[in-house]
Amino acid sequence: MSDKKLAIVILAAGQGTRMKSRLPKLLHPIAGAPMLSHVLATAQALDAEHVVTVVRHERDRIAEVVQNELPTSLIVDQDEIPGTGRAVEQAVDALPGDFDGDVLVVNGDVPLLDAGTLSQLIGKHRSAQAAATLLSAILDDATGYGRVIREKDGSLDRIIEQKDASAAELSVTEINAGVYVFTAAPLRRELPKLTTDNAQAEKYITDVIGALKASGQLISAVPVAEPWVAEGVNDRVQLSAAAARLNALIISGWQREGVTVQDPSSTWIDIKATLAPDVTIKPGTQILGSTTVASGAEVGPDTTLVDCEIGEDAVVKRTDATLAVIGAGASVGPFAYLRPNTVLDARGKIGTFVETKNSHIGAESKVPHLSYVGDATVGEGANIGAGTIFANYDGVNKHSSTIGSHVRTGSHNVFVAPITIGDGAYTGAGTVVRKDVPAGALAINVAPQRNMDGWVETNRPDTAAAHAAAAAAETEE
Numbered sequence: 001m002s003d004k005k006l007a008i009v010i011l012a013a014g015q016g017t018r019m020k021s022r023l024p025k026l027l028h029p030i031a032g033a034p035m036l037s038h039v040l041a042t043a044q045a046l047d048a049e050h051v052v053t054v055v056r057h058e059r060d061r062i063a064e065v066v067q068n069e070l071p072t073s074l075i076v077d078q079d080e081i082p083g084t085g086r087a088v089e090q091a092v093d094a095l096p097g098d099f100d101g102d103v104l105v106v107n108g109d110v111p112l113l114d115a116g117t118l119s120q121l122i123g124k125h126r127s128a129q130a131a132a133t134l135l136s137a138i139l140d141d142a143t144g145y146g147r148v149i150r151e152k153d154g155s156l157d158r159i160i161e162q163k164d165a166s167a168a169e170l171s172v173t174e175i176n177a178g179v180y181v182f183t184a185a186p187l188r189r190e191l192p193k194l195t196t197d198n199a200q201a202e203k204y205i206t207d208v209i210g211a212l213k214a215s216g217q218l219i220s221a222v223p224v225a226e227p228w229v230a231e232g233v234n235d236r237v238q239l240s241a242a243a244a245r246l247n248a249l250i251i252s253g254w255q256r257e258g259v260t261v262q263d264p265s266s267t268w269i270d271i272k273a274t275l276a277p278d279v280t281i282k283p284g285t286q287i288l289g290s291t292t293v294a295s296g297a298e299v300g301p302d303t304t305l306v307d308c309e310i311g312e313d314a315v316v317k318r319t320d321a322t323l324a325v326i327g328a329g330a331s332v333g334p335f336a337y338l339r340p341n342t343v344l345d346a347r348g349k350i351g352t353f354v355e356t357k358n359s360h361i362g363a364e365s366k367v368p369h370l371s372y373v374g375d376a377t378v379g380e381g382a383n384i385g386a387g388t389i390f391a392n393y394d395g396v397n398k399h400s401s402t403i404g405s406h407v408r409t410g411s412h413n414v415f416v417a418p419i420t421i422g423d424g425a426y427t428g429a430g431t432v433v434r435k436d437v438p439a440g441a442l443a444i445n446v447a448p449q450r451n452m453d454g455w456v457e458t459n460r461p462d463t464a465a466a467h468a469a470a471a472a473a474e475t476e477e
Contacts, residue, residue: 005101006048006122007184009091012036012066012108013056013078018235024058025233026108027065030243031250032270032288035233036062038111038246040069045115046122050099052091053108054078083202084178089191092184102126103187105180105205109232111242113179117229124222125181131217132187132209134159135179137227144234145175146206148221156213156221159206163199174223176206177230186212246271262300282317294328303333311346324356327363345380359390362405374398375417379405385429387412404439 016025026036043051051073055062063075076094078087088105095103102122106113117135125133134156136148146161147169159176160169190211194203213219224230233239250271251264258277261267266283269275274292281287282300289307293299296313303319310316311328318334326332327346336350339357344350348361351368359373362380367373371384375392378384382403391414392398401415404423414432421427422439430445437443457466 002047002049003101004049006046007050007052007095007099007101007103008043008046008048009088009103009105010036010039010043010051010053010073010108011084011087011105011178012062013054013087014109015057016109016234019239020236024061026062027058028233028239030111030233030239031246032272034065035111035239035242036065036108037069038271039106039108039113040066040073042113042115042118043073043106044070046104046118048104049101050074050095052076052094054087054091081196081203083194083196083200084205085191085194085203085207088187088205088208089194089203092188092191095184100184103182103184105178105182107178107232109234110178110230111233112229112231112246113177114229117224118179121179121222122181124220125183128218128220130181130220131183131212133181133220133222134209135177135224135230136174136221137177137224137230138174139227139231140173142170142173142175145232146178147172148174148176150174150221156209156219158210158213161198161200161204161206174221176221177224178232179230180205180209182208186215186217267300308338376401376403376415378403379407379423381405382407383409385409385411385413385427389414390417391415392417 012026019025027034030038051070053066053073054076056078059077066073066075074094076090078090092103102125104122121133121135144162146159147165149157149160149169149172151157190208193211194207196203198204209219228245233242247268250269251261251267254269254275255261259275260280263283267281267285269287270289272290273287276293276295278295279293280298284302285300286304288305291305291308293310294312297310298315300317303316306322308321309325311326311330313328314326314330316326316332319332319336321338323340324338324342326344327348329347330344331349335353337355341358342356343360345361345363347364349366349368350356353370354367355372357374359376361367361378364380365378365382367384369386371388372390374390375398376390382405388409390401399417401417402420404421404425406424407421409427410429410431412430413427416434419433419436421437424440425437426442427433428444431443432445433443456469460466
């Protein structure tokens, strides 16, 4: 059941110039998802009756993420008047006129803020029957944040922005996390009164706090238990810190679910990845996107998987794979490169220095080493010899190859697509296969070997090879 007394306003209009990036700040990824997506997921978990996201900078790109992640959110465009106060004012105007519940205001750049913390904040606000309650945090370095200024008795006095703060106020380490719960009625009354009379010429939502306090209404600030929960991301230093913190939480969560992570410090797991109990992740491994890893599988070391599916008891080591499916008991690597639409069935093998693309390799079939398999279908129980190339491109179009079951191909083969090799067929070493091979046949390229005696001494005189050949000839005599 949705909380019909709760509306959430997500502030996503800022430019984020400190990121110094062509990519909007809120779209920088953390754990495989845009920063804003984490905030939208938290909003969804709270199950509010209304969610309003305020956008402006790179409006269409931000709105697309909102529509994909939380399609129930109303999108409001902030006008030319700057500031968080104006953004909240426009968001509240977009709510139904008869809404009389609580308005939760959160920034889109606080990706680690969780639904549990916000639920507690809302609960304390409601139990105190406050006009406004804000979330605060105590930091070792409060640079860049608005400060929470308290009375001598500890009650909230006001919020002062960094650029408007005095030297004494800047020494305060309790910061405003930019997260507020307002009772709708007093918020509606105060928002139209906001002005831009400050250093930044912006309407500050923090001025509503001061106005409510001045009118004698109850205002409170609730410190968060862990400061990092409320930390925003304004530059790439803070981005990497938030990513590392979230990654540590993700890894510890999987460890508690029965996953062995040998070296958490060198392992990265995206938030949408899924791992089963008894999976082992070795050092230097990245499990990215929507990758799933089944029970008993071993991944790593030095492996990157993007949107892959790894079957039970499979072993994948020193491999780079994207959009690949690896079957149960299969083996991949080391030094394998699996491009999109690679499928390796149960107990199959893709070995050392093998590249695959858009290919299906059947159960118990092997591509052991030094080969390229592209646009191919390989049946069951086949063995592709070392140094084999599937020549799938004619300079204009890609063509497919079909290798039957239980085929044995020789080393250093080239299969010139389109080509079909029948079940049980063999190919000789060094063969260039240009025509289809019937089932059970042997395909070879016959060319007599010619030895030209004395060629080295004639054409490469006074070289080490010539001297060695001469010495060998004298020994034979």
